[in-house]
Amino acid sequence: xxxxxxxxxxxxxxxxxxxxxxxxxxxxxxxxxxxxxxxxxxxxxxxxxxxxxxxxxxxxxxxxxxxxxxxxxxxxxxxxxxxxxxxxxxxxxxxxxxxxxx
Amino acid sequence: xxxxxxxxxxxxxxxxxxxxxxxxxxxxxxxxxxxxxxxxxxxxxxxxxxxxxxxxxxxxxxxxxxxxxxxxxxxxxxxxxxxxxxxxxxxxxxxxxxxxxx
DNA sequence: TTCCTTTATCGCAAATAAACGATTAGTCTG
DNA sequence: CAGACTAATCGTTTATTTGCGATAAAGGAA
Numbered sequence: 256x257x258x259x260x261x262x263x264x265x266x267x268x269x270x271x272x273x274x275x276x277x278x279x280x281x282x283x284x285x286x287x288x289x290x291x292x293x294x295x296x297x298x299x300x301x302x303x304x305x306x307x308x309x310x311x312x313x314x315x316x317x318x319x320x321x322x323x324x325x326x327x328x329x330x331x332x333x334x335x336x337x338x339x340x341x342x343x344x345x346x347x348x349x350x351x352x353x354x355x356x357x
Numbered sequence: 358x359x360x361x362x363x364x365x366x367x368x369x370x371x372x373x374x375x376x377x378x379x380x381x382x383x384x385x386x387x388x389x390x391x392x393x394x395x396x397x398x399x400x401x402x403x404x405x406x407x408x409x410x411x412x413x414x415x416x417x418x419x420x421x422x423x424x425x426x427x428x429x430x431x432x433x434x435x436x437x438x439x440x441x442x443x444x445x446x447x448x449x450x451x452x453x454x455x456x457x458x459x
Numbered sequence: 460t461t462c463c464t465t466t467a468t469c470g471c472a473a474a475t476a477a478a479c480g481a482t483t484a485g486t487c488t489g
Numbered sequence: 490c491a492g493a494c495t496a497a498t499c500g501t502t503t504a505t506t507t508g509c510g511a512t513a514a515a516g517g518a519a
Contacts, residue, residue: 263409265384273387279378281477282367285456289371292459299496307365312478314497319476332486333495339459348457354387355450357394357441383507401466414508416467421506434516435464 272354275347278323283308284316288339291326296338298331374456377449380425385410386418390441393428398440400433 265273279285283306290305291297299317303310317337320326324343329336367375381387385408392407393399401419405412419439422428426445431438 263385265388269384269387269391273382273384276378276381276387277383280375280382281379282372282375283365283477285371285375285378286367289456289459300494303496309479310496311480311498315477318497328496330486333488333493335496344457344459351453351457354391355446355453357391357446385507402464411509412466413468413510417507420467430466432516435466435518437466 268350268353271346272350274323275325275350278320278325281316283313284320287313287316287320288325291337291339296336298334298336300334370452370455373448374452376425377427377452380422380427383418385415386422389415389418389422390427393439393441398438400436400438402436 279288286306287302290302294301299310299313302313302317306313317326317328321328324340325347326337327340329338381390388408389404392404396403401412401415404415404419408415419428419430423430426442427449428439429442431440
C-alpha cells in the first residue's frame with residue numbers, strides 16, 4: 256500500500272466517517288458497543304465473560320474503540336470502567352445521519 | 358486470525374452493521390458514495406477522472422461496495438452505470454440510526 | 460471478424476488487522 | 490513491602506486489505 260507519491264486527501268468529514276466506520280467494521284466491536292449501550296457502562300472483565308474470546312483480544316478491541324473516540328475508560332480500582340463517549344458518539348451519529356441523507 | 362475452534366456468532370443485525378461499516382471503512386469508498394449521491398449515478402470512468410488512483414483500484418472499491426449491497430451496476434454500453442442501491446441504502450441507514458439511538 | 464473502448468480480474472508486494480498466550484504494568488489490600 | 494487482582498502490552502502467527510500494472514472480458518462499431 257501507499258505506493259503512490261502523493262497521498263490523496265479527502266474532506267475531513269469523509270475521513271472522519273471512514274474512521275468511525277472502521278471502528279465499527281468488526282462484529283465484536285459492534286457487540287461491545289451494544290453491550291455498553293444497554294449497560295451504559297461496564298468493565299473489561301464483564302466482556303471477557305460475555306464474549307468467548309481471549310482477554311488480550313478484547314483489550315485490543317477496546318483500545319481501538321478508545322482510539323476512535325467512541326468509548327472512554329475510567330479507573331475504578333481494581334477495574335476499569337468503560338463508557339460510551341457521548342460527545343463523539345453524537346458526532347458519529349450526526350455524521351452517519353448526514354451521510355445517509357442523500 | 359481465526360485460530361479459535363468455534364466461530365462466535367452475533368445477532369444478524371450486529372453482523373449486518375459491521376458489514377456495512379466495513380464497506381464504509383475506507384475514505385475512498387465513502388468519497389465514491391458521496392459522489393454517487395450527488396450525481397445519483399455515474400460511470401467508473403468518471404471516478405477514475407475524479408480520484409487520482411488507478412482504474413483497477415477503483416474497480417476493486419466498486420466491487421466491495423457492490424458486494425456490500427450499497428451500489429448496483431447497470432450495463433449501458435460501452436460503459437457501466439453505477440447507482441446507489443436504495444433498498445440496501447435505506448436498510449443501512451436504519452441500522453445505523455438504530456444503533457446510535459442508545 | 461477485427462478493432463476499440465470500457466471495466467473486471469489476475470498476480471504480486473506491502474501494509475494492517477486479528478487473534479492468541481505470555482508477560483508486564485498498575486492499583487489496591489494485608 | 491508482598492501478594493492478589495485486573496487490564497494493557499509484547500511477540501508471534503495468520504488473514505485480510507490496499508494498491509498497482511498487466512492482462513483478460515465484454516460489448517458495440519467498422
